[in-house]
Amino acid sequence: MSLLSVRNLLSVRDLSVGYESPGAVAVPAVKGVSFELAQGEFVGLVGESGSGKSTLGLAITRLAKAPARITGGSILFDGTDIAALSAENLRSQRRGGFAMVPQSGMNSLNPVRTVRDHFYDIFRAHGHVSVHDRLTRARELVGKVELPATVLDRYPGELSGGMRQRATIALALSLEPRLMVFDEPTTALDVLVQQAVMATIRQLQKAENFTAVLISHDLGIVLETTQRVMVMHDGAIVEDAPSRDILLRPQHEYTRMLLSHYGDPRADVVSVPGIESRAPEAGSAATASRPTRSAREGRAALETLVVDGVSKVYPRPRRGEQPVTAVNDVSFSLEPGQSMALVGASGSGKSTIAKLITGVERPTSGSIVFGDLRVDAIRRRDLKRLHREVQMVFQDPYTALNPLHSVEYILTRPVLNYSTLRGADARRRVLELLDTVGLTPVEQFAAKLPHQLSGGQRQRVVIARALASDPQVIIADEPVSMLDVSLRAGVLALLENLRQTFGVSMLYITHDLLSARLVTDQIMVLNRGSVVESGETSSVLRNPRDEYTIRLLDAVPNPGRADVA
Amino acid sequence: MTDTTIKKTFASRRGTAPLLMLGRAFAALWSSGKARIGLVILGLFVLVAIFAPLLAPYSATDNSFTRGDSGSPAHLLGTTGAGEDVLSQLLYGTRISLFVGIAAGTLATLVAVLVGLSWGYARTLVGDVINFVVNLFLVIPALPLMIVIAAYLHDGGIGMIVLVVVITGWATGARVLRSQTQTLRSRDFVTAAVFSGESSARVVFREILPNMTSLIAGSFLASAVGAILGEAGLEFLGLGDVNTVSWGTMLFWAQNSNAMLTGQWVLLFAPGLCIALLAASLALINFGVDGLSNPRLREGATR
Numbered sequence: 001m002s003l004l005s006v007r008n009l010l011s012v013r014d015l016s017v018g019y020e021s022p023g024a025v026a027v028p029a030v031k032g033v034s035f036e037l038a039q040g041e042f043v044g045l046v047g048e049s050g051s052g053k054s055t056l057g058l059a060i061t062r063l064a065k066a067p068a069r070i071t072g073g074s075i076l077f078d079g080t081d082i083a084a085l086s087a088e089n090l091r092s093q094r095r096g097g098f099a100m101v102p103q104s105g106m107n108s109l110n111p112v113r114t115v116r117d118h119f120y121d122i123f124r125a126h127g128h129v130s131v132h133d134r135l136t137r138a139r140e141l142v143g144k145v146e147l148p149a150t151v152l153d154r155y156p157g158e159l160s161g162g163m164r165q166r167a168t169i170a171l172a173l174s175l176e177p178r179l180m181v182f183d184e185p186t187t188a189l190d191v192l193v194q195q196a197v198m199a200t201i202r203q204l205q206k207a208e209n210f211t212a213v214l215i216s217h218d219l220g221i222v223l224e225t226t227q228r229v230m231v232m233h234d235g236a237i238v239e240d241a242p243s244r245d246i247l248l249r250p251q252h253e254y255t256r257m258l259l260s261h262y263g264d265p266r267a268d269v270v271s272v273p274g275i276e277s278r279a280p281e282a283g284s285a286a287t288a289s290r291p292t293r294s295a296r297e298g299r300a301a302l303e304t305l306v307v308d309g310v311s312k313v314y315p316r317p318r319r320g321e322q323p324v325t326a327v328n329d330v331s332f333s334l335e336p337g338q339s340m341a342l343v344g345a346s347g348s349g350k351s352t353i354a355k356l357i358t359g360v361e362r363p364t365s366g367s368i369v370f371g372d373l374r375v376d377a378i379r380r381r382d383l384k385r386l387h388r389e390v391q392m393v394f395q396d397p398y399t400a401l402n403p404l405h406s407v408e409y410i411l412t413r414p415v416l417n418y419s420t421l422r423g424a425d426a427r428r429r430v431l432e433l434l435d436t437v438g439l440t441p442v443e444q445f446a447a448k449l450p451h452q453l454s455g456g457q458r459q460r461v462v463i464a465r466a467l468a469s470d471p472q473v474i475i476a477d478e479p480v481s482m483l484d485v486s487l488r489a490g491v492l493a494l495l496e497n498l499r500q501t502f503g504v505s506m507l508y509i510t511h512d513l514l515s516a517r518l519v520t521d522q523i524m525v526l527n528r529g530s531v532v533e534s535g536e537t538s539s540v541l542r543n544p545r546d547e548y549t550i551r552l553l554d555a556v557p558n559p560g561r562a563d564v565a
Numbered sequence: 566m567t568d569t570t571i572k573k574t575f576a577s578r579r580g581t582a583p584l585l586m587l588g589r590a591f592a593a594l595w596s597s598g599k600a601r602i603g604l605v606i607l608g609l610f611v612l613v614a615i616f617a618p619l620l621a622p623y624s625a626t627d628n629s630f631t632r633g634d635s636g637s638p639a640h641l642l643g644t645t646g647a648g649e650d651v652l653s654q655l656l657y658g659t660r661i662s663l664f665v666g667i668a669a670g671t672l673a674t675l676v677a678v679l680v681g682l683s684w685g686y687a688r689t690l691v692g693d694v695i696n697f698v699v700n701l702f703l704v705i706p707a708l709p710l711m712i713v714i715a716a717y718l719h720d721g722g723i724g725m726i727v728l729v730v731v732i733t734g735w736a737t738g739a740r741v742l743r744s745q746t747q748t749l750r751s752r753d754f755v756t757a758a759v760f761s762g763e764s765s766a767r768v769v770f771r772e773i774l775p776n777m778t779s780l781i782a783g784s785f786l787a788s789a790v791g792a793i794l795g796e797a798g799l800e801f802l803g804l805g806d807v808n809t810v811s812w813g814t815m816l817f818w819a820q821n822s823n824a825m826l827t828g829q830w831v832l833l834f835a836p837g838l839c840i841a842l843l844a845a846s847l848a849l850i851n852f853g854v855d856g857l858s859n860p861r862l863r864e865g866a867t868r
Contacts, residue, residue, distance in 0.1 A: 360756070387760045400753040404775045417762030465761060 009211050010037040010060065010179060015073035015083075017052070017059045029055040031235040032073065037179070037211050042202075044222030044243070045215045046258070047232035048484040049455070054103065056232070057181045057215045061100045062090055077179070095126045099177035101169050103184045108168060109156035115142070115167050116152040122174050141170040144207075146200055162193035166200065173208070180205075183215045190346045191511050195555040198225060217484065219258045220557025223247055231255045261485045265517040265541045266553060272489050272518065302336035302472055302503065303371035303389070305357065310366030310376070311529075312352055326352040328529040329366070334473065339499055339506040341516035341537060343552065344526035350509045352529075354475050357507070359386050370473075388418050391466035393495075395478040397458035401450040407434070407461050408446040414468035433464040437494060456487035463494065467502075474499075477509045492519050513556055517541050525549045590778075593857050600853025606846035610839075614659040623650040625657035625810040635829055642831050645815075646822030654810050655835055661811035662843060665723060665796040669730040670789030676731065677738030677784055682769050684739065685746025702736035711795060715804035722806045726799055730792040738784040745780055749773045779857040786851045790844045797840050812836035 017030040029052040037043060047053040058064040060075055062082055075083045077098060085093065102108050109118060119138040123129040129137045139149045145166040156164055165185060172180060182201065186194035202225055205212045216222050222229055222243075229246045231239040231254060239252040250256045263270045312327040327349040334340055342350045355361040357368060359378045368375035373386055394400035401410060411430040415421055421429050434442040437460040450458060459479060466474055476495060480488040496519045499506050508520050516523060516537060523537040525546065533546040544550050594600045613620060623630075627649060634644040642651035684695045711729050718725045749755060750773070758772045774781075799805050800813025807814055819832035 358760070383759075384762050387762060392757070392760055394753045394757065396753060400757050402754040402758070402772050402776070405772075413758070413763060414761035462757070465757065469762065 008036045009039045009041075009078060011076040012036070012060060013074045013076070015056070015059060015075060016071045017055050017064060017068055018071045019067045020069055026071075028071070029068070029235055030059065033235075033237050034073075035230060035237060035240060037213070039178070039211055040209045041228065042205050042212045042214070042226045044226035044229040045213055045232060046217070046219050046222050046229060048217055048486060051232040052235040053215050053232045054183055057100065057183050057213065060213075061098045061179075061181050063100055092126075094177075095128055095175040097175070097177060098179040098181070099172040099175055100181040100183065101165075101172050101185050103187065107164075109164060111156050114153055114155055115159075118167075118171055119152070119174060122171065126175065128175075137174075141174050142167065144173060144204060145170045160193075161189050162197055165189060165197055169201065169204070173204075177210060179211045179213070181213045181215065184217070185214075186221070187217075191555040192345050192551060194221075201225070218557055219485070220262050224557060231258070258485060261489060262557075263514055265513040265556060268542065270514070270517050304336065305334040305390075305473055305505070306367075306369045307332050307334075307353075307357070308367050308369070310353075310356060310363045310368060312349075312356060312361065313364045325529050327356065327363070330524075330526075330529075330531055331366075332524060332531075332534070334505050334507060336472065336505055337499070337503045338522060339496075339508060339520045340522040340524065341520035342507060342509045342524050342526060343511060343513060343516050345511060345552065347528070348526040349529040350526055351477060353526075354392070354477050354507070354509055357473075357475060358390055358392055359383050384417075388469045389471050390473045390475065391469060391471040393459075393463055393466050393474060393476040393479045396482050397455055397462055398482070400462050401458055403450050405449075406446070407439075407448050407450075407453075410461060411446075411464055411468055414465060418469035429468075433468055436467065436498070437461070437464040438490075439464070454487075455483050456491060459483060459487075459491050460494065463491070463498075467498065467504075470502075471504060473505050473507065475507045475509070478511070479508075480515060481510070481512065488515070495519060511552075513541060513553060525552070590857055594850060594853040597853030597855075600850045603846040603849025603852070606842060607850065610659055610663060610843055610846070613656055614663045617656045617660060621650075621653040621656045623653045625649065625654045627653075636831070642835055643829060645818060645832060646824070646827075646829075647818065651815075651832060651835065654815055655812070655839065657810050658812040658815060658836065659839070659843075661723065661809060661813075662793050662796065662840065665727055665730070666789040666793040666843070666847070669727045669734070669792030669796075670785050672727065672731045673734040673788040673792070674738060674781060674785040676735040677742055677788075678774070678781060680735070681739040681742030682746050682774060685743035686750055686765065686769050686773065699736050699739055702733070703740065705733075707733040707795075708798070711799060712802065712804060715799050719804075723809065726796050726805055727792070729799065730788075730795045733795070734788050734791050738788060741784060742777065742780060745777050746773055749776055779854040782854040782857055783851055786847045786854070790847050793840060793844055793847075797836075812840050 013034050014032045015030060016032050018026045018028045020026040045053050055068060059070055070083050074081050116138060120134055123134050138152055142149060142151055147163060147166050186197050189197060198221060214222055214226055226243055229243050230237045233254045239255045246255060250259055261272050263272060308331050310327060310330050314324040314326055316323045342353060344350050356363050359375050363376050373382060378386060408430055411433055412426060415426045415429050431442040434445050439445040439460055480491050492515055498504060510516050520537045523540050524534040525532050527548045533540055533549050544553060594604060628647050630644045630648045630650060632644060632646055632648040634640050636643045640650050644650055684692055710733055714729045755768060755772055758768045797813040800811055801816045803817050807817060815836040816833060824832040
């Protein structure tokens with residue numbers, strides 16, 4: 001038995017994978033990687049986007065497709081080099097061999113077939129389950145991922161994201177794999193659901209004793225789950241050590257950088273690199289040192305945004321269903337220069353509130369007042385006046401910029417629309433905006449098209465566009481959730497810095513309590529459209545009273561927690 | 566940076582942009598093998614249309630030759646029953662087909678773009694009215710309507726034919742473009758443009774429209790093919806001006822003089838083949854339009 005447990009199930013030697021498209025230079029994604037996986041081990045593979053972690057995961061399960069190609073090295077799975085296997089041998093190897101739960105696993109089910117059909121397809125292809133045992137086996141498999149047997153008769157569209165991801169895991173299990181690769185299995189899921197799915201994966205791995213690789217960008221989740229962690233950076237494994245050592249004695253600079261971006265939102269003092277620590281009493285500091293802005297000359301004085309008893313009810317989606325109450329009797333006011341967090345899981349109504357405040361949608365009842373504007377009943381021609389003062393930073397920087405317009409065009413438009421600057425003056429203002437958000441050299445960035453920019457750079461352009469009208473209020477809807485951990489701090493620090501320099505007030509919408517703790521003074525916790533808790537960010541998060549807030553806090557991945565407990 | 570250099574970069578950028586875009590569009594089309602064949606065939610027809618007077622051995626309306634000649638060194642494709650040179654008629658006829666194709670295609674696309682985009686973007690009652698009108702045009706059988714309108718505006722010439730083709734051809738394009746506008750309308754960058762203070766017209770034509778270039782190009786090519794075929798059909802039925810020289814009227818006169826019975830199959834075959842080739846060239850170009858609105862595809866696959 002002890003001999004078996006030390007035996008290596010997978011042994012990767014000098015593996016290189018490159019992307020080769022015709023007419024372009026080959027791009028190496030994985031560069032000479034070597035590692036061993038023992039039977040029954042749970043290993044994490046951590047890295048940021050572009051580090052090659054998914055490419056490596058696809059390569060060791062031989063799922064890599066053109067233009068990706070294994071350019072060198074060997075992958076020994078139980079003594080066989082699978083890098084050189086033929087397609088048919090590979091197919092039969094999949095049973096009792098290696099399986100993968102893909103990144104968008106929840107979308108990898110065929111929408112026109114029931115979950116049962118998916119299982120039967122696999123049983124038929126491998127013939128390892130006799131025809132009359134099929135139903136029993138399928139029931140057993142969905143039971144393992146804690147789904148009721150009734151899901152077998154459902155279509156994927158009838159299941160929630162978490163249920164679909166569980167079904168995908170059960171499908172991967174149906175071939176009794178000895179190696180399972182989970183590629184970001186919970187990235188697209190809500191925080192609370194993510195926690196539950198990860199718990200299932202952990203239990204499953206213990207019970208079935210398969211070897212597992214968890215690929216993730218989130219070091220917190222990986223450290224909570226796995227025994228050993230491999231950190232990937234730029235196509236190479238820079239650190240490979242037991243989870244405890246990674247947490248307590250990180251060797252590589254890159255690992256240390258990743259670790260430094262985690263923290264406990266409940267701690268007394270929270271800081272990450274690039275953002276100054278906030279003292280518990282920081283609430284009053286920002287309002288006390290409100291700067292005067294020269295750019296605001298001749299414009300209306302700073303106004304308070306008052307939201308009073310606002311509800312939004314959407315008509316029932318289908319006959320026989322109840323109307324959806326997205327926002328239920330929410331009241332708050334956003335003072336000039338204040339920063340307020342709006343937190344909650346998906347479906348809690350945070351984004352609907354953003355739409356109501358910006359006049360995109362109208363509330364069913366209640367009033368929203370900004371200065372002399374009644375936002376809840378705003379007329380079309382007043383919208384421009386509102387948007388001059390209330391601007392928005394979008395969640396996904398990849399869809400918020402028109403792919404066909406240059407950065408200069410994108411920033412010039414609001415400058416022309418909202419100011420009297422023209423020609424060379426307008427251009428100077430555009431370059432100044434780029435400089436404000438730290439995109440230098442400005443001349444170069446002005447000429448670029450969105451696809452030539454990284455995610456973090458795009459988000460800076462989005463922020464610059466929001467600043468172009470010199471607004472009083474910025475609504476940031478999950479501005480960093482699509483960005484890599486190392487870029488998040490930079491964008492958050494920028495928002496915080498802008499708020500302090502220009503006296504802009506900010507409504508920060510997020511599900512990430514750590515970032516809320518870092519950049520806001522006030523917080524409102526939303527659950528199913530209602531405010532369940534509000535107050536000063538530091539005191540609410542340190543002494544949460546509502547059960548929902550506590551659940552949200554518990555769901556924050558924290559590398560230190562497993563150790564402390 | 567000084568004012569003058571700023572102005573200079575501004576001016577130079579404005580001057581080159583449209584040319585650059587045209588060049589890029591052409592390069593995107595050229596990079597597809599099928600579209601390249603289509604472009605070559607279309608190019609040949611355009612050259613023939615421009616240089617018809619130089620290429621044609623005789624005038625197209627000169628009927629002083631032996632009637633019903635079935636091919637000789639002086640008349641390579643023979644002469645018609647009225648004594649005109651077939652090759653000259655064929656070369657001159659290119660002008661009409663090409664003109665009708667481009668003019669009717671452009672006009673039908675223009676109507677489709679204007680209707681489809683405003684209809685897709687606006688969320689008002691006007692939408693229901695447009696919906697009714699478009700559906701009306703979609704369910705009316707095109708050929709009978711064309712015949713009725715053409716018969717009503719009898720002998721209106723080429724302009725009439727263009728008008729008839731546009732009236733019957735814009736609705737499909739409008740519906741396709743409306744669907745795409747509705748998908749694009751909810752994208753973040755469109756919402757962002759509204760936040761940037763852009764007017765509705767600007768949002769529609771500067772943010773949404775450029776992202777539909779390939780759809781619009783496809784819609785134009787389909788309308789042009791429809792127009793070329795429609796024109797030939799109407800003229801063949803004798804509903805156009807029978808005195809103009811076009812491929813359609815050539816077919817009309819060939820049918821009238823019973824060309825098949827007299828063994829002069831070339832009279833029907835030659836214009837028929839030209840119509841088919843021209844329509845096919847446009848259809849082939851349609852294969853290459855996918856790369857038009859994706860800047861990443863344009864730059865030659867860097868990722």
